Amino acid sequence: MGFSYYRTVRLSDTDAAGVIFFPRLLSICHEAYEEALLSVRIDLKTFFRDSTSAIPIVQANISFFRPIFAGDRLLVNLEPKLLKDSEFEIVYSILLARANRECAAKAITRHVCIDPNSRTRIKLPTAIANWIEI
């Protein structure tokens, strides 16, 4: 059903060129993903340190349509989509509050569930599959 995350751009997100440093916006997208997991009561501390399954991001891409500055208020809309029983992707739209919510950027991350020891694919944990299917 999607999830919305509000985030003010911080000085530490920018660089000397005066706008957001581009990988930082992928980091902000990941924050939105974490906030979505917290909203369905997934404990991040154990989730990211789980010894039985890990869900690394295997691909990411991002496109920028407008400059983003320190102090800008962003709205990140996130939409997860199941691709296989071991894989999902998330589509992010990053809207600028100051510009009538015009789209400033779009991003996608693709996530694959693996056994952290053998590094072979396994099924997504139920909590994650449920979150995607909501």
Add this chain to the structure above:
Amino acid sequence: MGFSYYRTVRLSDTDAAGVIFFPRLLSICHEAYEEALLSVRIDLKTFFRDSTSAIPIVQANISFFRPIFAGDRLLVNLEPKLLKDSEFEIVYSILLARANRECAAKAITRHVCIDPNSRTRIKLPTAIANWIEI
């Protein structure tokens, strides 16, 4: 009078040792400072690119009392204090929501106002002096 800032610790704030990467907490303190400036209508985009005055941080220190993990909810209480007409410091208390607001860390930053060209001290801009004196 102080200012309060709530912040969830993100995966990107942590490192492979499993807890917050220590300079990241100073970065979170700076976010609290930025939020305090936004709360008195200071425009960050122009503030940090001002060609007539700059207010670099000349000193910072931080002490940790408890481990901080991804997903932890922090409350940063901030107290600015005027030291000279060109200088102020900010004291930060970082409290852990999950541990009855016990103090997880304390930090101080010291800020000096300079002419960015000559790099000599000048008086703090009125907007900043007013914010400190509130």
Add this chain to the structure above:
Amino acid sequence: MGFSYYRTVRLSDTDAAGVIFFPRLLSICHEAYEEALLSVRIDLKTFFRDSTSAIPIVQANISFFRPIFAGDRLLVNLEPKLLKDSEFEIVYSILLARANRECAAKAITRHVCIDPNSRTRIKLPTAIANWIEI
């Protein structure tokens, strides 16, 4: 002709899941780009603060093939390619020294030259066009 950049993965590049935090590898790719510019005597301080032209990254993508850990030694091979007189892309191969230089990741960034005031496309500065054409 390409350019090579060696980089040790730092603790600050990783997160609590124990491997590199994915946007950090795009940041390392950008370091390789900066080092390539330094190698042809482009002054980064003025380059990134130029008031007559800016070259923002408008698109980036990255794919991961192997986990990357703190202490890993990476070799980033970079290949720039002119797309238009206002646009170029860079392809990055990230090789793992410890695994016989097997490819750990691939990335692409796309860069467009604009007038920072009007935000319309302009020709790439000669120094950059020359670097791409080498």
Add this chain to the structure above:
Amino acid sequence: MGFSYYRTVRLSDTDAAGVIFFPRLLSICHEAYEEALLSVRIDLKTFFRDSTSAIPIVQANISFFRPIFAGDRLLVNLEPKLLKDSEFEIVYSILLARANRECAAKAITRHVCIDPNSRTRIKLPTAIANWIEI
């Protein structure tokens, strides 16, 4: 006996104010510490994930004497000092290559060895104690 680490300042180390974002210099100091550990053959991947001992930084401070820009070449000189059998500190001098190695900043980090489960102090691992005593 000390250790020296050379580091070029990257765009990602700076912010929209045009100079280094202050916590990033502590991060660079930590890189120098990691490089010193690598130089005595300490494996960082296992070191930072050790389940029998952890050595968190409990205090850090930094003072800035000169502005640091993207592209600047830094020399970080590091001096570790044993304080107790469970504790040491590291003093860092950050010199600017472009300014005849004038000191741009100084920093100190204090490290305490603990049992990660009980979080009580334990003796430093031999490899670390040996590195400090060299």
